[in-house]
Amino acid sequence: MTFRKSNCGCDIFSIFLVRFLFLQSKAKMGILQNLLFTICIALRCMTSAEGVIHVTGYVGSEVNISCSYGQGYESYEKYLCKNKCLINNDVLITTSKSRENKYRIHDDKTARIFTTTITGLLSEDAGKYWCGVTRTGTDIYTEVMLKLVQDSCCDTVTKIESYEGYSESVSCPYESQYQNNLKYICRGNRPSACLQEALITSDTKQNGRFRLDDDKVLFTVNGTFTVNMSSLTHNDSGSYLCGVQRNSDLDVFSAVELKVKEWCCVKSIKIKGTVGQPLTLQCPYPPQHLDKGKFLCKGEHRTNCKDITSQSRFKLEGNGSSSSFSVVITKLEEADAGTYWCGSDSERRPGNYTKIQLSVVFLQHTSTLPSTVETLGKMSTQSNPIKNAGHYVVYTVPPLLLLLMCVFAVIVYKCKHQKAKEDEVVMNKNAQNEDALVEVTDAAKNNIYGNQEVVMCKEETSIQQR
Template sequence: MGILQNLLFTICIALRCMTSAEGVIHVTGYVGSEVNISCSYGQGYESYEKYLCKNKCLINNDVLITTSKSRENKYRIHDDKTARIFTTTITGLLSEDAGKYWCGVTRTGTDIYTEVMLKLVQDSCCDTVTKIESYEGYSESVSCPYESQYQNNLKYICRGNRPSACLQEALITSDTKQNGRFRLDDDKVLFTVNGTFTVNMSSLTHNDSGSYLCGVQRNSDLDVFSAVELKVKEWCCVKSIKIKGTVGQPLTLQCPYPPQHLDKGKFLCKGEHRTNCKDITSQSRFKLEGNGSSSSFSVVITKLEEADAGTYWCGSDSERRPGNYTKIQLSVDAGQYVVYAVPAVLLLLICVLVVAVYQCKHQKVKDGKAVMNRNAENEEGLEEVTAGAENNIYGNEEVVRYKQQSACNNYDDVGEDEPDYENFTTSEEVYCNENFHRR
């Protein structure tokens, strides 16, 4: 019985090979992705059931999916009866999915089979990577080589490093040629071994940094790819210099440049960003002076103004590439001269004040000593007067009365003429009035 089964199996395999379609179909897919297996069939079999099986296709478990049930687990099948091609899609590919498959067409007697070999590779690329550096705001061209046999094939570029999804996520293809900031040019040169298509990216930003894949579509196998790594640098990374100046004073700015730019034109512009940088070398106060020996040139500002403060860019590249730029941040001090004058004035005022205080205190000391001396003299004189007064008080009283009487008599003799008050003392007036009232 076992010999009979083996014989039947051998006959079955022989019949299968005899009824197989043209050759073996080779299909390659990416692990973790999906793959399509397309098999053609002859005219007259449009209404027949189609299926995909694996291994020997002897038991039901070997049959993965049929057109009578178009979806089964990780398999889908679609029959294009017009083209007479049915396609099976296998999703979520695993390494163990690689191997031999059979496309089958059910019919009375022996089915029609086509052999399929599925090969799986890792979903990544590539062994060689082209590295490109650029700067924000600039445009950059990416060159993608391909073999001349693919001149008429579809070309495209995508972000990332997954070949399986590259075409579906393409930024631009050779069919569209222009898509926003991206432009694709295919340089088809006849009778050459290799060709090149170029993708130009404009107005680069820091977010454009990353991995890219250049792809060439192949219908019978996996697409061909080349990898590119793009790094977009920010403008903060150029050489930067900070310098201070004073209003009304001259100032010199130094701008280095590479030796190979000795004969190239030099520039100086002002603006917070190089995209709005305005050339100011036409102003008479700004003068460019070359210095070939030190690979730098000078910018002399003859008379600095407050409005000159700001951000400047100088360099020697006509394309103004960032690597040849120098960023200068100029600050202008409008009141620097006051900072030095004010302390001198304050010092002078303090000196004057100290001298005045000293003189005032010195004068008070002298006045105090003089008053003390006078008081002492007065006290001595007062003692002498007091002693003499006690001895002569009666004699002086007679003299005083005599003078008073004379003064009063003189006043009476004046008549209607006004009295000469200036000749009398206060004490004399008092005594005269007293005699007048007595009368």
């Protein structure tokens, strides 16, 4: 028969034994009281582990409860129960059935430790638990106190701002008692998953763009480990947690908020220039940089920005004010189009850059009508494709010349139309004469002996009209 834990810590058998001895001799009351106290203490030491196991978990996550047992109990059944653990309904899971709802149990018989995992933790899961080992009589048990906290951190957040392409160091403080503990950093603000998703730990020290240095200073209250991030990008912005691992409780964390700015977009200017013409670029700078060196470089990004002030066509000039300096390009070329950066900071920090986007166009010319006609004529007679078509310019015709051309076209049209009418009249008259000639000829055939002089007169008249 198996007895679960009783409220006083002594099993029923011990109570019956003490009661029997009490009835045997009332005279020895003081001795029996001492014997009762001794038996209860001895039995309690046999059935309860030393101390209380404190476990802390995060709401929504999972927690492991590990309990040890003595040698010789490897083959015995183990279980986890809650509340007073007096009835079977209090038993949550046993090693005879390793999975039950949200609970899992595993018995490491070599280490003589069985571990129960509780998943999907809720606030009501906090409280008192018991690790039990089934045996004849009273089971062996260990008390467990489970505490749950929210899976978020922290009340105080250190804010850091930097720029793309730069390196930044994050300082993470910790207490001196944790000098030899594992340190790490992760993204986000969920402590429960931080160690599993760590970007770097003190065991590795270097992982790609991340490096961890632990400054262990003896005989001090607090220590600091530093995480250096190089070649920052805009995607590196966000929340980070610095963690220090603790074996008996939750890890210790400090929160950091990193903001990476797009350094190329602090100030931006757009300028258009003409090939072959001079161009002046204006570069503003703060008054405190009046005596600092100025620079101008070309490139789409700061990392590939090449200084071009050594070229003879580019000349830096001061305009006598404390707010900007000038860069004069004596003769602009087509290849000069692109992105430029100028500033007055010798360290070339992003906040002091000015971005200039330069576009280049070709000079357009106007011409007279003959030049236009000749150019278009040559283009229409060429059978081969035009080379460098981008350099050809379509010439425009002045409005006055266009008006004269229209008047000339109207006069020519009227003259041609009048001449066509006169030709039509002459043709009609000729047709009438031909008809008359045909009639005379027919009459001559019908009357051979007629007056021939009339016929000859008609013919002569017709010939003269023609």
